[in-house]
Amino acid sequence: MGQNDNQFYQMESKDDNFVDDDIAIHLLVREYYKEHLDTGEYIAYLQRERDCRAYHTGMIQSRKEGVEEGKILGKQEGIEEGIMLGKEEGIRLGKEEGILEVKRDCVLMIFKKEFPYEDTHFLENLSIEQYDAIMKLLSENGSLEQIHEVLKK
Numbered sequence: 001m002g003q004n005d006n007q008f009y010q011m012e013s014k015d016d017n018f019v020d021d022d023i024a025i026h027l028l029v030r031e032y033y034k035e036h037l038d039t040g041e042y043i044a045y046l047q048r049e050r051d052c053r054a055y056h057t058g059m060i061q062s063r064k065e066g067v068e069e070g071k072i073l074g075k076q077e078g079i080e081e082g083i084m085l086g087k088e089e090g091i092r093l094g095k096e097e098g099i100l101e102v103k104r105d106c107v108l109m110i111f112k113k114e115f116p117y118e119d120t121h122f123l124e125n126l127s128i129e130q131y132d133a134i135m136k137l138l139s140e141n142g143s144l145e146q147i148h149e150v151l152k153k
Contacts, residue, residue, distance in 0.1 A: 096128070099128060100128055103128060104126070106131075106135065107131050107135055108123055111123060111134075111138060111147075115144060122148075122151065126151070134150055
């Protein structure tokens with residue numbers, strides 16, 4: 001209120017050619033301004049403006065909080081999904097490893113029965129396909145040379 005009064009006085013002092021009517025209009029405007037500044041209507045308007053700003057500020061803050069919460073939830077879901085995928089992959093690898101061990105043990109058992117004096121170290125760490133091929137040869141009474149040929153492939 002004081003700042004606006006100063007603007008009116010500055011305007012009045014800058015222009016020395018004020019006419020009495022202009023001064024009267026100036027005083028009337030100042031008086032009208034002071035009257036309406038203190039009314040309940042103006043105060044209610046200011047309260048509505050303040051409430052609107054608080055509401056919009058709250059919305060912005062809520063949006064930011066929502067985004068952060070969404071990131072946390074998304075990360076948790078990603079971790080859970082990763083655990084499930086990792087578990088499935090582990091189960092698959094475990095099954096493959098189990099099948100490989102069983103096939104190796106079977107091949108070693110039959111090989112030792114067919115070739116009791118031969119070294120079996122070369123039959124360690126083979127692939128499932130190689131164990132299958134050797135198993136087929138052993139079931140068909142294949143020779144030691146044929147078994148070595150499978151290992152070269």
